[in-house]
Amino acid sequence: MIELVSVSKTFNPGRHNEYAAVREVSLGFEPGRLTALRGPSGSGKTTLLSLIGLLARPTAGRVRLDGRDVSGLPERFMTELRRAHIGFVFQSFNLIRGLSVLDNVLVPALPTGRPHAQARQRALELLDFLGLGARADHPVQSLSGGEAQRTAIARALINDPQVVIADEPTANLDSELSRQVLGILATLRDQGRTVILSSHDPLVFELGIADRVLAMHDGRLTDA
Amino acid sequence: MIPWLQRHLGLLDYTVAALARRKGRNAGLLAAYTLIVALLASLLLQGEALRATAEDLLAGAPEVVVQRLTAGRHDLMPAERLDALAGLRGVSRVEGRLWGYHFDAAIGANYTLLVPATDAPAPGTARVGAALARARGLAAGDVLSLRTYAGTPLAFRIAGILDEGGELVSADLMLVSEADFRALFNFPAGHYTDLALAVTNPAEVRRVAQKVLERLPDSRVILREEMRRTYASVFDWRQGLLLAVSVVALMAFALLAWDKAAGLSAEERREIGILKAVGWDSGDVMAMKLWEGLLVSLLAFLLGYVLAWVHVFHFDAAVFRPVLQGWSVLYPQFRLAPRVDVMQVATLFCLTVLPYVAATLVPVWRAATSDPDEVLRA
Ligand SMILES: Nc1ncnc2c1ncn2[C@@H]1O[C@H](COP(=O)(O)OP(=O)(O)O)[C@@H](O)[C@H]1O
Ligand SMILES: [Mg+2]
Numbered sequence: 001m002i003e004l005v006s007v008s009k010t011f012n013p014g015r016h017n018e019y020a021a022v023r024e025v026s027l028g029f030e031p032g033r034l035t036a037l038r039g040p041s042g043s044g045k046t047t048l049l050s051l052i053g054l055l056a057r058p059t060a061g062r063v064r065l066d067g068r069d070v071s072g073l074p075e076r077f078m079t080e081l082r083r084a085h086i087g088f089v090f091q092s093f094n095l096i097r098g099l100s101v102l103d104n105v106l107v108p109a110l111p112t113g114r115p116h117a118q119a120r121q122r123a124l125e126l127l128d129f130l131g132l133g134a135r136a137d138h139p140v141q142s143l144s145g146g147e148a149q150r151t152a153i154a155r156a157l158i159n160d161p162q163v164v165i166a167d168e169p170t171a172n173l174d175s176e177l178s179r180q181v182l183g184i185l186a187t188l189r190d191q192g193r194t195v196i197l198s199s200h201d202p203l204v205f206e207l208g209i210a211d212r213v214l215a216m217h218d219g220r221l222t223d224a
Numbered sequence: 225m226i227p228w229l230q231r232h233l234g235l236l237d238y239t240v241a242a243l244a245r246r247k248g249r250n251a252g253l254l255a256a257y258t259l260i261v262a263l264l265a266s267l268l269l270q271g272e273a274l275r276a277t278a279e280d281l282l283a284g285a286p287e288v289v290v291q292r293l294t295a296g297r298h299d300l301m302p303a304e305r306l307d308a309l310a311g312l313r314g315v316s317r318v319e320g321r322l323w324g325y326h327f328d329a330a331i332g333a334n335y336t337l338l339v340p341a342t343d344a345p346a347p348g349t350a351r352v353g354a355a356l357a358r359a360r361g362l363a364a365g366d367v368l369s370l371r372t373y374a375g376t377p378l379a380f381r382i383a384g385i386l387d388e389g390g391e392l393v394s395a396d397l398m399l400v401s402e403a404d405f406r407a408l409f410n411f412p413a414g415h416y417t418d419l420a421l422a423v424t425n426p427a428e429v430r431r432v433a434q435k436v437l438e439r440l441p442d443s444r445v446i447l448r449e450e451m452r453r454t455y456a457s458v459f460d461w462r463q464g465l466l467l468a469v470s471v472v473a474l475m476a477f478a479l480l481a482w483d484k485a486a487g488l489s490a491e492e493r494r495e496i497g498i499l500k501a502v503g504w505d506s507g508d509v510m511a512m513k514l515w516e517g518l519l520v521s522l523l524a525f526l527l528g529y530v531l532a533w534v535h536v537f538h539f540d541a542a543v544f545r546p547v548l549q550g551w552s553v554l555y556p557q558f559r560l561a562p563r564v565d566v567m568q569v570a571t572l573f574c575l576t577v578l579p580y581v582a583a584t585l586v587p588v589w590r591a592a593t594s595d596p597d598e599v600l601r602a
Binding site: 050079080103112114116 | 226227228229230231233234235237238241242245246491495497498499501502503504505506507508595596597599600
């Protein structure tokens with residue numbers, strides 16, 4: 001369970017280009033629920049997701065994970081928590097070129113000290129589940145957009161996180177592939193995970209897979 | 225297994241996969257690096273072996289050797305001259321030495337024949353060095369036949385093999401009796417190869433040499449001290465060469481490290497950004513890069529050292545042959561004994577492995593400590 005308590009994020013504070021990308025947002029996310037964040041480009045969706053996903057620290061307010069304030073933890077502990085609890089699917093996939101699909105999926109498991117055979121087994125299961133079983137040994141630069149997206153999802157799931165965050169998961173896909181990816185995210189929700197996604201793609205909202213839709217504007221939550 | 229170990233195995237795994245992406249480039253780098261290590265290690269190994277060998281050689285050498293000169297060339301020493309020097313003040317003993325080289329066409333090698341001052345073999349027998357015995361397949365009791373200068377064969381029963389693995393100097397030695405020596409070389413009676421003088425007080429060696437020249441103006445006096453200096457100057461020269469080659473090698477090495485130390489490519493920075501974003505912390509990134517540096521440099525170090533060993537001790541430092549010219553005039557047939565100096569290995573290690581690892585790590589530091597959300601902005 002993740003909670004934001006009046007969280008703000010200001011870039012370049014105190015400088016002439018100071019910019020408040022997220023302003024006093026308070027929110028809670030429960031397991032087994034899919035939250036969709038909509039809003040125009042530049043409204044602060046990605047920034048908010050980075051705060052929820054423990055990728056960045058808020059400039060004000062608190063982030064709580066299972067009731068524990070984590071916003072002030074040192075990098076090492078924050079990273080450990082993120083690794084264990086959160087899977088992040090980036091808008092631009094951010095796969096590591098030159099490595100195989102399997103090696104990419106395994107990357108978040110390497111520093112955990114988890115036995116390699118076990119992680120590998122899990123990665124292959126995930127790739128099968130996502131229809132990429134046959135692609136495991138292919139280098140990632142040979143993948144199509146949809147396959148790259150699913151590889152990124154597999155990587156986000158390798159450490160079995162309770163929270164899965166996807167930033168604009170359909171932005172680079174046609175509507176058929178978008179449906180497929182949204183279906184996968186809905187399945188993850190059905191498995192009991194907390195799923196949070198951002199989008200300005202109408203399809204996401206037309207499909208009605210979200211349990212909750214939040215709207216953002218100028219860094220604030222507005223009524224959906 | 226311990227998670228700590230698992231973590232490092234995981235990071236090592238990643239490093240190997242990452243290095244494999246640019247096989248050709250990394251193999252080239254490894255090869256160049258290995259060659260530099262091999263070059264430096266060859267110089268060090270050879271220098272050390274030469275130094276040690278020279279000490280061995282000198283340890284058994286007399287303090288003063290007197291040769292007779294005829295038209296500036298080494299000539300036979302008449303025995304009367306022994307008496308001329310016997311009474312010299314400061315000289316405790318004068319001894320006529322009989323030694324020479326015998327070329328064995330069968331194995332294409334020179335033997336050093338010597339009549340020992342004490343405990344000489346009985347006529348008809350010989351004691352030979354281990355290397356010689358190996359080359360001719362001789363064991364005690366076997367017979368070795370040499371061709372005399374008169375063209376007749378002369379047979380020696382091998383009475384013993386000289387101390388295997390001991391004195392390097394004795395490897396190609398053949399000890400024979402005075403009678404056989406003279407018969408073999410048709411060496412005139414009443415003559416010696418040269419004279420060896422033992423001096424009571426080492427400080428008086430120069431004064432003794434002076435006196436010898438006064439009494440026997442047609443001689444050449446060779447002092448052990450001078451031989452030591454000759455070796456030393458060979459070493460000094462080699463030392464200078466070592467320095468020059470080291471500078472070149474280290475510069476080549478700096479060039480190798482340069483593409484790392486110069487900073488990361490955009491691609492590498494992006495990769496580290498991704499690693500941070502998917503849950504690696506700065507320590508994980510640094511540890512992975514440490515493995516990369518260690519993997520490349522330790523491999524190059526080991527390969528380079530082995531290569532140098534083979535080069536110096538199995539191929540007699542073939543690459544440096546021209547450099548050894550001065551040396552081989554002093555000792556025409558001369559093999560280096562393998563020797564390892566721990567300090568030297570450590571020095572070489574510090575000179576090659578550590579800078580490379582540092583060059584790998586330092587530029588990574590900034591990227592490794594970047595914020596994990598940086599990739600979101602790309
Ligand atoms: N690192 C940063 N430094 C300065 N401004 C930033 C940074 N990241 C995002 N912003 C700004 O914050 C605002 C919100 O960005 P973002 O969260 O990416 O919005 P969205 O994902 O809704 O398009 C934008 O105006 C963007 O320019
Ligand atoms: Mg965005």
